[in-house]
Amino acid sequence: MKFGVVVFPGSNCDYDCQHVLSEVLGQETEMLWHENRDLKECDCIILPGGFSYGDYLRTGAIARFSPVMESIRNFIEGGGLVIGICNGFQILVESQLLPGALLPNQPGHFICRYVYLRVENSETPFTRLFYPGEVIRIPIAHHQGNYFIPDSSLVTLQNNRQILFRYCDAEGQINPESNPNGSVDAIAGIMSSSQNIMGMMPHPERSSEDLLGSQDGKRIFLSVIQWWEEKQHAKK
């Protein structure tokens, strides 16, 4: 499987994603420069974390206009898989490829630490290697990860089972104390109704090696790889 990692000026988790995909998981990985429209026949595109174009304006507000995003829109229409992590999620929301908005954290400052997530839907290309309701440990690192969506749209998300991860405590309970940033419904990650775009604030690439204290994030990438390989197999 071939992954593409987009490099915006200001991306800073691009090489972390590349390390995990190519060194840890042994997948072919291309770096995709923001000004190029060529996606180099990648099967899954990662929009990595960081501060694209400095994010001095609203996060992701400039990145959505970059040439590479035009190609990614077409790629998505053709059913291509896209994962937005942290700033990548912000860009996807800003591009209206995923619903909702990401507001400044409720504590008003940047938060970097491990959090617990509950897997809310384990029947997706991104989460199929988790058990339903499994509690996993993945770090967050953001200033604007407070997910907002109006009530009416939230119901749609819930009904379509588009919510993939919610912040919880070590026992899997969802309560105000376990919600680090004030997100509506403790939402940490969602997917599109078309099931091929995922956005999440936590960083799976930071929890993909034993040495770093958790390998829970790795299973997201492994899910995608397994899903894709099965699809290839079915095609044959």
Place this chain on the structure above:
Amino acid sequence: MPRNEQIQVARELGLRDEEYQRILDILKRLPTPTELAMFSVEWSEHCGYPHSRRWFELFPREGKFPVLVGEDAGGIVYQGQAIVFKMESHNHPSQVEPRQGAATGIGGIIRDIFGSGARPIACLDSLHFGPSENARSNFIFKGVVDGIAFYGNCVGVPTVAGELYFHPSYQGNCLVNVMSVGIAPQNRLAKSWAKGKGNLIIYAGNRTGRDGIGGCSILASQEFSGQDEKRPSVQIGDPFTEKCLIEATLEALATGFLVGIKDMGAAGLTCSSSEMAAAGGSGVKIYLDRIPVREKAMEPWEIMMSESQERMLLCVKKGYENSILQIFHKWGLEAVVVGEVVDGDKITIALDNQIVADIPAQELTKPPIYTPPAEKPAYLKTINRLNWNNIPLPENWNEVLFQLIGSPNLCSRHSIFEQYDHMVQINTTILPGNGTVVLRMKNFPWGIAVTTDCNPVFCYLDPYQGTQIVIAEAARNLAACGAQPAGITDCLNFGNPQKPDRYWQFIEAVKGISDACKFFNLPVVSGNVSFYNESPTGPIHPTPTIGMIGIIEKVEKAVNAFFKEEGDCLILLGETREEFGGSEYLRIIHNLELGPIPKLDLQAEKNLQEFLIEAGQQGLVHSASDLSEGGLACALGEGCLCGEKPIGCSVTLDDLPNIRLDALLFGESCGRALISCKSEKTPILEKLAQNKKVPFFIIGKVTGKNLTIRKNQQSIISVPIEDLRKAWYRTW
């Protein structure tokens, strides 16, 4: 301008009359205004170190591993990889404008690292403020933390460690010391010179504005008098440009077309151009009309003195300039050819075909050296006369523990470092708060451990030995996780060197660093001096901050500090003496700041370090932490609390020396560490301790939900861990 008028201008720029005379001797004519400005910044305390430079000769430059000593940053070499590191102060800008002062401090130190050709992989911050109850101090503290988060998070270099220390002596003059670490294959390191006639000088990065003019000569080289308006001297940081500059610079260096490179930091274009010329033994000519400026009407001396941030100066092989320019343009940065390497040895500045400065580069970069009188401070005659008998023993030890572990200098730092991205680049294997921070090196089995340390109270009570204790403590800190201490950088923060008592403190501290480093075989690879840290309320405590790097051979065996398993054995290493001079206990509980400070036995420290490294790397221990501020009781508390899942412990002091209980619990005797291990490992550890001549005391075990300490069957301390956590886990 006639000479008698010019000497006035020179004085306003911070030049002494004899320095002005020396300029006349060098040039054999009156200097132009631009030349005068260039001399004033290059010879300032902040750039030229006139009061401190001669003492650096005392520092050892060799150690266990090959050493690189550079102008901007030095380092050590391990298995072909250069680990480059340096610490620098941004005290005065942060006192004036906390957020931008701290932010640009980080920007500056990171540029020093990637300017040497290394990729920055970590930042550390050693911060000292007035008491947090004071509104102004609290404002500065919050602003500095915010500035570090603003700049550090965006630039993509993890902020992994540091210190936070509150003391009244920093009330009118905070300290913001920032350190950065980078790595590069040794053969990829860059030179900071300009060489080869005809090669071109390229300016890259942000435009030059009027910000920061005289930042080093005016702001950082005088004390705060309490009335001057110095705000225009502070610069504004742009972390996005810095991030692009990191990537573009490293990409440019990889082409092999760069001859040399230097960042424009303190003293801006003056410093970078003249020092590159001097280092290369070349002449350099700069055409000022080509420098990208923010406003048109800037005077030549303003352009030469500006400290606008995020700028680099490059020397490029002739014929390859376009490929280099293209790299910077690709990253959205401005880059233009602004000059060339010429015959001779002068730095020549031209504006519209007129020469506005023409100075021998070697002379400009050789500031005068001053050795003003030094005199032992008067306070030292009386301050080391602590009389134990006058110190009453507290009645409620639980209360003392709560008070200490919840005090501003000892409580948890979670709510601070959680505001910094300390994981980006995915190398941080021991996270801040869990013990000594360890970074793995991708593709290598080894890693590095990093720490910054200082104990200003010890250094105030005894500058020489206090500084040695700081070095010993930093080394102990690294050894605790299993790392071999490998080298140091320092940031020496003192008062006005023209006052003999302050200068004496400085000299003592330098000797302390030098002697301790020689003993431990540690090179001083880089450093920085910040003088004039005084306000109307007096000087700061002497604060020689030490940044230390250690090599950890098997990174997967790195040991963190928290207790893990029910039933694990707790062992105290080292000798506990009846010492509590200079301790936090004495300061917080008895409101006294008196010596003598604890005894330091360098050999015992070395033995303990060896023990910790061997035990850790052999996988014999579950946790290890050094004992420092707050003593044994606070170390036990932290061991219980600093992991993901807090756990209690039960300790008895019966086997320890029969000394005053407060010294036993909260004294800060040197050369001690606390480890936990599976009980079956104790015999082998005890044997190792015997071999290494390390005093070894089994004091209890990890268990339950309380922290209990007993002596002679009597309960001394017994507190629920949950209550202790509430006291310790402070949100600022």
